[in-house]
Amino acid sequence: MSEGSEAAGDAVSALAEALRAENAAVYAYEFVGGSAGDEDRRSHGLALASEHKVTRAELREAMLDREGSPPAVEPTYPLPSGRDGETLDDFAVGVENTCARAALWLTAADDTDLRTTGARLLQEATVRALEWGGELDSLPGFEGG
Amino acid sequence: MTVAGASVAAVAGCGTVDWYPSDTTPDEHVLRSLLREKERMLVRYEHALVEGSGPSDLLARVSENHRTHLDALTEALPEDAEPTPPTEEGSPEPVPADEDPDLAEAPSPAALRAMEAAAAGARSDQAAAVTDRGLAQLIGSVGACEAGHAYLLDDA
Numbered sequence: 596m597s598e599g600s601e602a603a604g605d606a607v608s609a610l611a612e613a614l615r616a617e618n619a620a621v622y623a624y625e626f627v628g629g630s631a632g633d634e635d636r637r638s639h640g641l642a643l644a645s646e647h648k649v650t651r652a653e654l655r656e657a658m659l660d661r662e663g664s665p666p667a668v669e670p671t672y673p674l675p676s677g678r679d680g681e682t683l684d685d686f687a688v689g690v691e692n693t694c695a696r697a698a699l700w701l702t703a704a705d706d707t708d709l710r711t712t713g714a715r716l717l718q719e720a721t722v723r724a725l726e727w728g729g730e731l732d733s734l735p736g737f738e739g740g
Numbered sequence: 741m742t743v744a745g746a747s748v749a750a751v752a753g754c755g756t757v758d759w760y761p762s763d764t765t766p767d768e769h770v771l772r773s774l775l776r777e778k779e780r781m782l783v784r785y786e787h788a789l790v791e792g793s794g795p796s797d798l799l800a801r802v803s804e805n806h807r808t809h810l811d812a813l814t815e816a817l818p819e820d821a822e823p824t825p826p827t828e829e830g831s832p833e834p835v836p837a838d839e840d841p842d843l844a845e846a847p848s849p850a851a852l853r854a855m856e857a858a859a860a861g862a863r864s865d866q867a868a869a870v871t872d873r874g875l876a877q878l879i880g881s882v883g884a885c886e887a888g889h890a891y892l893l894d895d896a
Contacts, residue, residue: 710868714863714864725888
């Protein structure tokens with residue numbers, strides 16, 4: 596594989612990972628929006644489902660621009676067993692941490708457009724995790740960061 | 741492009757041109773700039789903590805994050821890099837952060853929040869400007885932490 600095609604392959608792999616995370620996030624927030632016992636969590640969940648749909652569309656377009664195949668949306672994704680507020684908050688923090696890790700991979704792309712997209716998505720996921728009561732790591736996106 | 745012994749690097753995405761001495765790589769140039777920024781940020785937090793101009797728990801936590809960033813960025817310098825950054829010919833020596841009169845006053849949480857937001861906003865272009873992919877990730881992650889600081893300081 597030439598250096599150029601290897602770099603393009605890395606970009607497509609990173610985009611696919613980010614898209615899988617966004618697919619799961621949309622599903623997760625639709626669940627939160629539909630099942631939370633309080634209006635605040637429901638409306639926040641639905642608002643974030645919409646935000647993640649926008650991100651998913653953006654990443655999908657980036658994938659198609661690079662002649663990659665966006666991963667299919669799965670019929671289901673893992674959901675929490677409980678529906679109480681604390682369980683849903685922890686679940687949402689986990690969703691955002693997954694998005695953050697995928698975004699971090701994008702920041703390593705040779706393609707500078709993808710890098711800046713990755714850096715932006717990483718910031719957004721970090722702040723959303725805080726909104727749900729998550730802890731701020733000194734190096735978000737990295738394992739144990 | 742080489743002009744009179746100095747290389748010129750276009751910082752991708754922000755439309756500006758930065759100068760750096762010819763024996764400094766673009767990655768090291770970005771790193772040095774980040775390290776100076778972190779040192780200045782730490783001095784600001786130290787003043788804020790001493791003056792009690794904000795919730796001390798939060799300021800101490802944020803300060804610790806900046807120290808972690810400073811360590812990680814220092815480690816990312818090339819092994820053969822000089823301990824002190826080379827200065828451009830004819831330009832004044834930079835004032836050490838802890839002696840800079842501009843940093844003598846303790847900033848308010850609102851001022852710190854604005855600085856964190858501005859710093860986070862600059863990271864995307866800096867991540868795009870470096871050649872090392874691992875360094876791009878580190879800069880992106882530092883920016884995400886700074887965005888988190890801005891969020892936390894908003895409530896302080």
